[in-house]
Amino acid sequence: MPVPSSLRGREFPYWLAAAVALGVFAAIVIASSDLYSQIILICSKGVAITVFVTAVSFALACLVGLVFAVMALSGSRTLREVSRFYVEIIRGVPILVLLFYIAFVGAPALVTAVNWLATPVRDTGLVGELRTRDLSFLWRAIIALTIGYSAFIAEVFRAGILAVDPGQVEAANALGLKRWHRFRFVVMPQAIRTILPPLGNDFVAMVKDSSLVSVLGVADLTQIGKVYASGSFRFFETYSIVAYLYLILTVSLSLALRALERRMRRHAAG
DSSP states (O other): OOOHHHOOOSSOOOHHHHHHHHHHHHHHHHHHHHHHHHHHHHHHHHHHHHHHHHHHHHHHHHHHOOOOOOHHHHSSSHHHHHHHHHHHHHHTTHHHHHHHHIIIIIHHHHHHHHHHHHHHHHHHTTOOOOGGGSSSSHHHHHHHHHHHHHHHHHHHHHHHTTTTTTTHHHHHHHTTTOOHIIIIIIIIHHHHHHHHHHHHHHHHHHHHHGGGGGEEEEEEEEHHHHHHHHHHHHHHHHHHHHHHHHHHHHHHEEEEEHHHHHHHHHHOOO
16 A cells, blocks of 8 residues: 655655665775775766766757657647657667667768768868767767667656646637747646656666766776776775765765755645
């Protein structure tokens, strides 16, 4: 039998207390060990890349996903079919495969297309020819994560928009609001309450999936840990630190998102 939401709000978070206790214990072990301290200093250099890749990819994925969600709800059947084709095809490809495809197939094709389109400008001597290696693996990884997650986020946006009471849209239409104003001031403020929880889950999932960019040699947290472990043979210590840092990132994000959800619920109730 499900626990009422009113009771859940008053329950003491024992899981959080256990997680904090474990985190404090790990911090004490790290601080008291020269080896662990050295590993965490080395691995922490990749945290900035992990955060950068996640933040940029997620922002772009939200933008692209919103575009395809709007297309899916469009009155044009062509746009709806294009959106459905994109979402179903991209969701059917594993992120790791998509990373390899974009890095080694999509990027060269994109560079070739750009060079072909820029031929008139390049003939003037103002710009040179773009080479595939000019597009770094960091940005290839960001493009792949953006494409991969935008399909899932498009469905999140579409479901959230459809959850808005049609009467609200009809009332806004009766007031003479234009389509963009209806979407901005009526639909999205209500849809965001439905969208935020699954969108937050996708954000946390992207933090973890950003570790896949290490297969392209991007110097993120996982890649730096892998290189250090391979050179020092300290696999247990290194990957324990890598897992510890990822847990700090994901648990902190989860708690922040839950706090934001509670605040939005209180604001809506008030």
